[in-house]
Amino acid sequence: MLESRNIDVKSIISVTTDGAPAMVGRERGLVARLKEDNPDMISYYCKIHQSVLCASLGYEYGELMETIMKLVNFPRSTLLEERKDETDTKYVQYIEKLINNFKVRFDDFVLGKQFLLFIQNPFLVTDITEFSVEANLTWKWVDAAKIQLELIDFQENVALKQVFCDCTPETFWSKEGSPANFPTLHRLAAQILTMFGSTYCCKSAFSIMNLVKNKFRSCMTNEQLHHCLRLAITPIVTKFRN
Structure with a gap:
């Protein structure tokens, strides 16, 4: 598929996955196979899938999590005075176990504070050494x-600095970032801003494809499906004159 579209594997910056074995398998997963040709490629877990996993703890922990949320909303002083029993220990142990489990499961990569500040406003970065380390x-x-x-x-x-104040960070780095004079900074910003936080676009395209190519359109060719999908998922709004 990449060859048919003339996409060089080494030019891929990052890949967002849903955590399926076919995507993240150590030996035959897509990410592992891509990293054979592009070791510097970054892979990370879809943020939407992370949120769904957090929400799908099941009935077993539903009541427990509900109680935890109520306790969190209490003032800290009240919590310390009134909740010193074995039940609190159970909650704390469960939360610690949950945090450790999520750290292992979602151990993708972390962007430091100085680096995130650089994307939002590079003129506010004060610790340049820490920024380079991050x-x-x-x-x-x-x-x-x-x-x-x-x-x-x-x-x-x-x-x-004046140009940056008059536009958004996305516009600045894509049009006004002076890549000729600051190639490394521009490359970093471009790579971060073009990373997909989730697999939403891919999943929504699959859902639309299932709607377009249904049982009543069994004779539809791949070329026809391709054109219908392009029309269905394009962000361009057509303007018809009356």
Whole structure:
């Protein structure tokens, strides 16, 4: 599929998965096979699937989680005074076990505070050394010394600062980020802003495909299905004149 669309595996920045074995299997999973040709590719768990998993604890823990939420909403002082019994210990142990389980299951990658601040407003980054360390933890190709110098020069550019104040971060990095003068910073920002947080687009396309190609359209060809899907999922709103 990638070859038919002339997509180079090494140009793939990240992959969002639903956690299925076919996607994240250690030997034959899609992510493992892609990383054979692109070791620097980042893979992470779909945020929507994480939320659904958190919500689907089942009836066994439903009452327990409901009670925990009520306790959390109490003032801390009241909680310490009135909830010192064995039941609290049970809740604490369960929460700790749940946190550890989720850390293992969703151990994807973590973006540091300075790096996230860089995406939102690069002129507010104060700890440049920490920023370079955080960037190198996720992207091994980042040269710490080079990116530090680029960020210092970037923050000293008054013209770029004014441009940034007049647009959104997405617009700035896609159109006004001066990639020629700051190639490393621009590459980092572009990679972060083009990462999909969930598999929503893919899942919604499958749902629409099932609606388009139903049992009453058994003679529909793949080419016809392709055109119908493009019309169904396009964000472009057509304007017809009366």
